[in-house]
Amino acid sequence: MIALMGNFLLGLAALAAFYAALAALIGQTKASPTWKKSTDNAMLAYTLLLGAGVLFLGLALLFNQFELQYVHDHSSLALPLYLKLSAIWAGQEGSLLFWSFMQALFSLLAVNANRKKNADSVYIAAAILSLLTAFFAGVTFLVQNPFASLSPVPADGLGLNPLLRHPGMAFHPPALYLGYVGLAVPFAFGLTGLISGKVKEWSQPIHRWTLFSWFGLGIGLLLGMRWAYDVLGWGGYWGWDAVENAALMPWLVSSALIHTDYLREKTENTFNKTYLLAALAYQLVLFGTYATRSGQIQSVHAYTQSSIGPVLLGAQLLLLAVSAGIFFKFRQKSTAASDAPMSLRAIVSRLTTLVLLTLTFSIFLGTILPNLTQVISGQATGVSTAWFDRVSGPQFALLVLLMGLCPLAAMALRQFKRWQLILAGLAGGLLLGVFFSLLLGEFLPLAFMVFSLIGFSITAELFKFAGRQRQTARFNTLRLSSWMIHTGLILLALGVFASKAYEFSDFQSMQLNESVTSGGYQLEYRGIAQEMRADYLETKAELLLSQNGRTLALLSPYLNQYDDGQQTLTVPAVRSSLADDVYVVLSGWSDNGEQATFQIYINPLINFLWFGGVLLLAGGYLALAPLNAKGVGRWLYWIGATLFIGLAVWMMWGSAHGATAPDSNDLQIGSAAPQFETLTDLNGQPLLVDFASSPVTVVNFWAPWCPSCREELPDLQAIWEKYEAQGLALVGITYDTDQAAVQASVDSYGLTYPIVLDPDAALSMQYEVTGVPETYIVDRSGRITFIAIGAASYDVIEAAILESLIQTEASIKGGS
Incomplete structure (x- = not known):
C-alpha cells in the first residue's frame, strides 16, 4: 500500500511540474491571468505532492516498513530514531526525492516572492524552475524510485552505513541541498532577466538567493569537514576528494558572484557577468550531482554506480546548450567604457573574483583528470593531495593578501593618501607572525611569512571595521557581517596552514x-x-x-x-x-x-579553522537579514544569530569527543574500594565479601557475550585454583541479567569461584565500570592495589596479587 501511494505521489508530482512549466509559458506569452493562476495552483500542488512523498518515506523508515527496498537497505529495527529520519537522504533514491521536494519548495517560494515586484516577467522564471522540478521528480520516479517494493518482506533491514551515524550527517546533506538547489534560482532569475530585458529588477533577487545558497553550502562544507575529522580516523578534515571538491567549487563561484554583484551595484557593470557566474555555479552543481551519483568518480562520499549517470550528464549538456543559446541571443550589449579611472578598491575586488575563478578551474581540472586520462589513454591517472595543496595553496594565500589590501587601500586613498595605515597593517602582521611562531615553538621561514600575511589581513579587517564604525554612530549589520565573513575566512586559513605545516x-x-x-x-x-x-x-x-x-x-x-x-x-x-x-x-x-x-x-592551531568557519557562517547569517528589518524583527534575527553560533560551537566543542577531564574522585590505585552489600550467587545463596578477612580480594566484572571476558575466564579459574588455599577471595560480577547465559558460560569454562549477578548495575556503578572486562585487586585494608581496564592475563594478575601480598606484609611489619 505504501509503495503504491508513494509511486502515485511521485508520478503525479512530475506531471504537475511539467504542466506548471507549460502553463507558465502560455500565461507569460499570452499575458493570460487564467493560465498564470493555473500555474500558481500547479506549483503549489507539486510542492505538496513531493512533500507528502518525503513524509511517506519518513514514516516508512520510522515504522520499519521493510517491504520497501529503500527502507530495508538503509534502516533496521535497532536504528535510533534520529538516524531513521536522517536515512531519508542516506541513499541515492531517498536523497533524490528530498532534492526534488527542495527544488519544488524553492521554486514556489522564489516565484511567490517576486510575483508583485516582477509581475510582467516572473512566469518565465516559473517555467524554468518548474521544468527543473519536473526533471528531478521524473528521474526519481522512473530511474531511482525510493518506493520500489521488496518481496518477500524481510524481518529486519540492513541498517545504516556506520560512516553515516555521526550527528553531523543528520544536517550535512540537507545543508548542502540548500546550496545546490538554491543555486537553481539565481540561474533561472538570470535567464529571466536576459529574456525579459529587466536586468535591474532581477539583480537584487539574484544576489539574495546567491547569498542564501552560499550560506547553505558553507554549512554543509564545514559539517562535512567536521564529520571527516570525527569519523574517518585519519587526523585530517579535507582530502581533496572528488565529492568534496564538487561542493567547494560552487561555493567559490558563488563567492565570486557575490563580489561581482557588489561591484555591479557600485559601477555600471553589465548583467552579463552576473548571469555567466550564476550559470557556471549551477553547472558546477549539476557536475557535482553527476560526480556524486553516477559512480564514475570514486569517493568515500559518493553513491554506488547506477544508471542515473548518463541521464544526469545528458541533462546537463542539454541545459548548457540551451542556456548558452539564450545568452548569445539576449545578452546585454556592451556600453561605452567610462573615462573615469577604476578605483583601487574595484581593482582589488576584481582581482579577488579572478583568483576565485582560477582556483575553481584548478580544482576542477584536478578532479576530472582521472576521467580525462581514462578517455584519452585508456588508463586513469589522478593527482595527489600534494598536487592540490601545491596548486591551490598559493592561490588561497593570494586571496588572504587581497582581503588585507582591499580595505587598507580604500582607507588610505579616502583618507588623504595616508599610507601609514598599510605600514601599520604590516607591523601588525609581523607581530602576529612572531606570536604564532612562538606559540608553535618552532620557527620556519615560510611559516613565518604566511603567519605575517594572515596577521596583516586580520589587522586590516580590524582597521576597516573600526574606521567605518567610527564614522557613524549607527550600528550597521551588513558592515559587521562583512567583517565577520572576511575575518572568519582568514582565521580558517590560519588553522588550515598551521595544521598542515606543523x-x-x-x-x-x-x-x-x-x-x-x-x-x-x-x-x-x-x-x-x-x-x-x-x-x-x-x-x-x-x-x-x-x-x-x-x-x-x-x-x-x-x-x-x-x-x-x-x-x-x-x-x-x-x-x-x-x-x-x-x-x-x-x-x-x-x-x-x-x-x-x-x-x-x-x-596545531586547528581550532582556528573551526572557529573561523563558525564566524564566517555567522556573518553570512547576518548578511541574510531582511533589509527592512526593524524593531522586533531585527532583534529576532539577532537572537537567531546567537542561537546559530551557540549550536555551531556546541557541535564543534560541546561534546567530549572521547576526552574527559580526570576526576580526582575517580577510583584509582590507592583509593578505598567500595564495600559490598551481601550478594547472591547463581544458586540463590547469600555471599558475603569482606576485604578484611582475606589477604587479597580479586573483583572481576564480566559478561558472557564479551569475547575478551571469555578469553580471560580460564586464567581467572587457574588463579582461583592456585591461590584459594592461601585465603584468596575472587568474585565474578556479571553485567548480564540472563542467568541462563551466565550459567552456560560457568559450565562451559568450569568456573568454581563465586559468580554473582548485578541486575540493576548497582555494583558496577559503585566501581565506575564503563565496559567489560574490568578487574580490581583489593588488599586486606580495603585499598585498591591494581586496576585492569580490559582483559588481563594470568601472569599479570598473578604478579599483581603477589605485589599486593608483599605490600600487605610490609605494612603489617611496619605497623608492629
Missing part, C-alpha cells in the same frame, strides 16, 4: 600500563573494555594524557564493529586546546588488550 603523526604499540612520549605529550595505556550496544560491539581503550607532569585528560578512542565484524568504525579521542588538538585513534589490540596500537596526531 602536523605531527606517530604510531605507538603499547603494553598495558606502559607510558610513551609522543609529540611533547605523555600517554599511559590503561586498558581496553568492550560493551555490546544495540547493534554493534563497542571496544574502548583508555589512555591518560599528561604534559610536563600535569594530567590533562582521559582519552577514550573507540572501535565499533557492526554486522559481526564485517564493518568497523573508528571513533577517535580528541583533546582540544587553543594551541592544538591531540587526536588518538585505536588501530588494534592483541593478547586480550594487554597490547594495543594507536595512531597519534598533533594538529
Whole structure:
C-alpha cells in the first residue's frame, strides 16, 4: 500500500511540474491571468505532492516498513530514531526525492516572492524552475524510485552505513541541498532577466538567493569537514576528494558572484557577468550531482554506480546548450567604457573574483583528470593531495593578501593618501607572525611569512571595521557581517596552514600500563573494555594524557564493529586546546588488550579553522537579514544569530569527543574500594565479601557475550585454583541479567569461584565500570592495589596479587 501511494505521489508530482512549466509559458506569452493562476495552483500542488512523498518515506523508515527496498537497505529495527529520519537522504533514491521536494519548495517560494515586484516577467522564471522540478521528480520516479517494493518482506533491514551515524550527517546533506538547489534560482532569475530585458529588477533577487545558497553550502562544507575529522580516523578534515571538491567549487563561484554583484551595484557593470557566474555555479552543481551519483568518480562520499549517470550528464549538456543559446541571443550589449579611472578598491575586488575563478578551474581540472586520462589513454591517472595543496595553496594565500589590501587601500586613498595605515597593517602582521611562531615553538621561514600575511589581513579587517564604525554612530549589520565573513575566512586559513605545516603523526604499540612520549605529550595505556550496544560491539581503550607532569585528560578512542565484524568504525579521542588538538585513534589490540596500537596526531592551531568557519557562517547569517528589518524583527534575527553560533560551537566543542577531564574522585590505585552489600550467587545463596578477612580480594566484572571476558575466564579459574588455599577471595560480577547465559558460560569454562549477578548495575556503578572486562585487586585494608581496564592475563594478575601480598606484609611489619 505504501509503495503504491508513494509511486502515485511521485508520478503525479512530475506531471504537475511539467504542466506548471507549460502553463507558465502560455500565461507569460499570452499575458493570460487564467493560465498564470493555473500555474500558481500547479506549483503549489507539486510542492505538496513531493512533500507528502518525503513524509511517506519518513514514516516508512520510522515504522520499519521493510517491504520497501529503500527502507530495508538503509534502516533496521535497532536504528535510533534520529538516524531513521536522517536515512531519508542516506541513499541515492531517498536523497533524490528530498532534492526534488527542495527544488519544488524553492521554486514556489522564489516565484511567490517576486510575483508583485516582477509581475510582467516572473512566469518565465516559473517555467524554468518548474521544468527543473519536473526533471528531478521524473528521474526519481522512473530511474531511482525510493518506493520500489521488496518481496518477500524481510524481518529486519540492513541498517545504516556506520560512516553515516555521526550527528553531523543528520544536517550535512540537507545543508548542502540548500546550496545546490538554491543555486537553481539565481540561474533561472538570470535567464529571466536576459529574456525579459529587466536586468535591474532581477539583480537584487539574484544576489539574495546567491547569498542564501552560499550560506547553505558553507554549512554543509564545514559539517562535512567536521564529520571527516570525527569519523574517518585519519587526523585530517579535507582530502581533496572528488565529492568534496564538487561542493567547494560552487561555493567559490558563488563567492565570486557575490563580489561581482557588489561591484555591479557600485559601477555600471553589465548583467552579463552576473548571469555567466550564476550559470557556471549551477553547472558546477549539476557536475557535482553527476560526480556524486553516477559512480564514475570514486569517493568515500559518493553513491554506488547506477544508471542515473548518463541521464544526469545528458541533462546537463542539454541545459548548457540551451542556456548558452539564450545568452548569445539576449545578452546585454556592451556600453561605452567610462573615462573615469577604476578605483583601487574595484581593482582589488576584481582581482579577488579572478583568483576565485582560477582556483575553481584548478580544482576542477584536478578532479576530472582521472576521467580525462581514462578517455584519452585508456588508463586513469589522478593527482595527489600534494598536487592540490601545491596548486591551490598559493592561490588561497593570494586571496588572504587581497582581503588585507582591499580595505587598507580604500582607507588610505579616502583618507588623504595616508599610507601609514598599510605600514601599520604590516607591523601588525609581523607581530602576529612572531606570536604564532612562538606559540608553535618552532620557527620556519615560510611559516613565518604566511603567519605575517594572515596577521596583516586580520589587522586590516580590524582597521576597516573600526574606521567605518567610527564614522557613524549607527550600528550597521551588513558592515559587521562583512567583517565577520572576511575575518572568519582568514582565521580558517590560519588553522588550515598551521595544521598542515606543523602536523605531527606517530604510531605507538603499547603494553598495558606502559607510558610513551609522543609529540611533547605523555600517554599511559590503561586498558581496553568492550560493551555490546544495540547493534554493534563497542571496544574502548583508555589512555591518560599528561604534559610536563600535569594530567590533562582521559582519552577514550573507540572501535565499533557492526554486522559481526564485517564493518568497523573508528571513533577517535580528541583533546582540544587553543594551541592544538591531540587526536588518538585505536588501530588494534592483541593478547586480550594487554597490547594495543594507536595512531597519534598533533594538529596545531586547528581550532582556528573551526572557529573561523563558525564566524564566517555567522556573518553570512547576518548578511541574510531582511533589509527592512526593524524593531522586533531585527532583534529576532539577532537572537537567531546567537542561537546559530551557540549550536555551531556546541557541535564543534560541546561534546567530549572521547576526552574527559580526570576526576580526582575517580577510583584509582590507592583509593578505598567500595564495600559490598551481601550478594547472591547463581544458586540463590547469600555471599558475603569482606576485604578484611582475606589477604587479597580479586573483583572481576564480566559478561558472557564479551569475547575478551571469555578469553580471560580460564586464567581467572587457574588463579582461583592456585591461590584459594592461601585465603584468596575472587568474585565474578556479571553485567548480564540472563542467568541462563551466565550459567552456560560457568559450565562451559568450569568456573568454581563465586559468580554473582548485578541486575540493576548497582555494583558496577559503585566501581565506575564503563565496559567489560574490568578487574580490581583489593588488599586486606580495603585499598585498591591494581586496576585492569580490559582483559588481563594470568601472569599479570598473578604478579599483581603477589605485589599486593608483599605490600600487605610490609605494612603489617611496619605497623608492629
